[in-house]
Amino acid sequence: MSESTESSSDEGDSQRVLYKNRPEWQDITPLKQDDGDYPVVAIDYTLEFQDCFDYFRAIVHKKEYSERALELTQTAASYNAANFTVWQYRREILKALDKDLHEELKYIEKVILKQTKNYQVWHHRKVLVEWLKDPSKEKYFTEKALSKDAKNYHAWQHRQWVIKTFDLFDGELDYVEQLLKDDVKNNSAWNQRYFVVNNTTGFTEDVLSREIQFTLEKILELQDNESAWNYLRGLLLHDKTGLSRNKTVTEFCESLYKDGSRSPFLLALIVDMCSERAAEDGAGDGNNLYTVARAMELCNSLATNYDTIRAKYWEYTAETIEKQSKGEVVDEASSSTN
Structure with missing residues (x-):
């Protein structure tokens, strides 16, 4: 189990009562982490972190699916949101208790917006959307994440998955155009434009002509923009005449x-x-x-x-x-x- 001493908790450690001091947890024997007799590099966990994960290991071993176990996973996630086992076990509890997954979406939204570059929290949300078969909040949610970092790989990956899985391509080119107006060098937005065209109309002759014209106009805005030039190269791969025989492009370059x-x-x-x-x-x-x-x-x-x-x-x-x-x-x- 991969564990980090970094905490992203809303409540300070000093405000937490250790699980070993909580009456409702007295029936559980904490399970210490086994680093062997001679650990090469012993990690100096905080007392609160160690206490939380000692009890977490114990309930996983016991296979306890309860409200207190659910609360414990939230605490554990606040200490280390990158821990796969914590999220996997939390999902098992959610299913076992038949919890309201829409409430869980609200919870994970808050977590993600604080840790937008954490793979496990995005994966947790993806699983919830799959279970619910409800992508209605996802495009808006990813836009919130991308407003903090317009090139966030995890947000784009989630957005592409949602759009392709649930056929939500409508309006996506308009969104991409707005991002490129904000930052013409946004490589992620250029990539998304290619993704949308490739998965909708495809690069027909008319679409290719439109996309080339759009790209040339963006290059004129900033000639040393590698993202736009790369997009142009990608377009020309769909031109049967090759790189050097598209008259519009060659005349532009010359x-x-x-x-x-x-x-x-x-x-x-x-x-x-x-x-x-x-x-x-x-x-x-x-x-x-x-x-x-x-x-x-x-x-x-x-x-x-x-x-x-x-x-x-x-x-x-x-x-x-x-x-x-x-x-x-x-x-x-x-x-x-x-």
């Missing part, structure tokens, strides 16, 4: 480049366009913009000026593109991209 933009994300995309053409046409016949020579030039610029932290990667990329254009086999295992 216009930015001509106007002096040297965003490393712009240059990286052009390099990949050149790489795509090199793989198809070899060195190229000089009748297109996306040649091996241009890739070499841009890789050098990235390595020496615009993305120096990844200089070795761009040197390797240049070498790889050149070899591919000559039909040579590239030994990736022997090359370093760090």
Whole structure:
């Protein structure tokens, strides 16, 4: 059983009566944690923490499902909300006592909003929603959590699960757009946009055109926005013509480049366009913009000026593109991209 001495309790330890001093618990013999005779690193638990978990272990061993056991799990969770056993046993008690799960949702909401990055509390809520088959509060609840941290992985994971499981996609693109208005660099919001489109309309030709236009407009707001460039790359994977033959995108990129933009994300995309053409046409016949020579030039610029932290990667990329254009086999295992 994994235990931490960190407490997130609403009530201070000094206000708690130890379980060993409570008359209603006198029939229970506390069960000490067995760390062996010679623990390598003995954890210095507080007296209150140790008392709580000694009694918790005892009721788990006894398989007691009662109101006092339910209260004990709440205390234990306040000391260590990341303890899987505490939440699992609490769920067993809830079922055994046929408790009002809507009340439990209210309780876990308060816990989550204080510990939004704790996997176990989110999992507990997920199980409750599954039992109730009622997702009506979940989108609003995750929005509350995301208002505290718009990139919280657990909140997004829960939201995606709810939306997909109960088909609650309506209005989700509007919500994502608002998040991107608030922070155009919010990678989680970009990811959610892809999730929604992919699970609803799919990337049809019309949808692809719409999404590309939306993304290009966002890139114009902030050219050094890796999230938007990555989303654009994801869109182009659905374009049957490839990276370098979508006229809207190529004209956009060339216009930015001509106007002096040297965003490393712009240059990286052009390099990949050149790489795509090199793989198809070899060195190229000089009748297109996306040649091996241009890739070499841009890789050098990235390595020496615009993305120096990844200089070795761009040197390797240049070498790889050149070899591919000559039909040579590239030994990736022997090359370093760090």
